[in-house]
Amino acid sequence: MLPWLVAGALVVLTTDSGHSAARILANWLVLLLPLAAWGFALMLGGRWPARLLAAAVLLVLIAQPWLLRAQLGARHLEIVEHEWFSALLATVPPGTAALVVPDDELLRRQAGSTLEVMHKYAMIRAAQPDAAALPRLIGITEYLEHPERAGCGPGTCLFVHGVPCLQQEVYPFTHVQCAALLREHRTTELDALDVVAAPFVPCAIYAGAASQRFCAPALRPQRLRLYRLDD
Secondary structure, X not given: OHHHXXXXXXXXXXXXXXXXXXXXXXXXXXXXXXXXXXXXXXXXXXXXXXXXXXXXXXXXXXXXXXXXXXXXXXXXXXHHHHHHHHHHHOOOOOOOOEEEEOOOHHHHHHHOOOOOXXXXXXXXXXXXXXXXXXXXXXXXXXXXXXXXXXXXXXXXXXXXXXXXXXXXXXXXXXXXXXXXXXXXXXXXXXXXXXXXXXOHHHHOOOOHHHHHHHOHHHOEEEEEEEEEEOO
């Protein structure tokens, strides 16, 4: 159990949020599991106190999926958006040249970090049966800074007002860009999905009192929208 104890201590001492701790520990699992499995095997084959302790810890680990069943089965906002965007791709209006989608280019420039926001939409598009025939994707940063490169005529491009456009801490710049695009361009709403859901970050790893503190306030009505860019 020593690798688990050392990793747990390092995570607790170096992170300030449960989400960051979970991500770090998950990245270390491939290194921890072989050593931990060997340790459990030794304990289960040893004296009865060691066997009892190993059995108790294994029971706790085995019970985790049941204890966290609400978190594992929740339809987080990102899951709903994934399905909504997939459905939109299957019904794109004829003559659509491109889809303007959220990105996190400003986050990459200012913080040197990325959440692969645009890559998410690209992967959903690539999974469609007729991906080659679908309109190309344009990041919102590229569109705002260089609209002449987009190749969009009046009414030929669509804007996906997805999860990153909603005001939340995970995407500190994107929702401002989405508001700017709607303010600076003439648009027509083509589709909308109203849903009561919470984002992944505050809800995926918390249970009990922590869930009430972090997840419950984030569970609220949200609206995903698709616009046609008319200018």
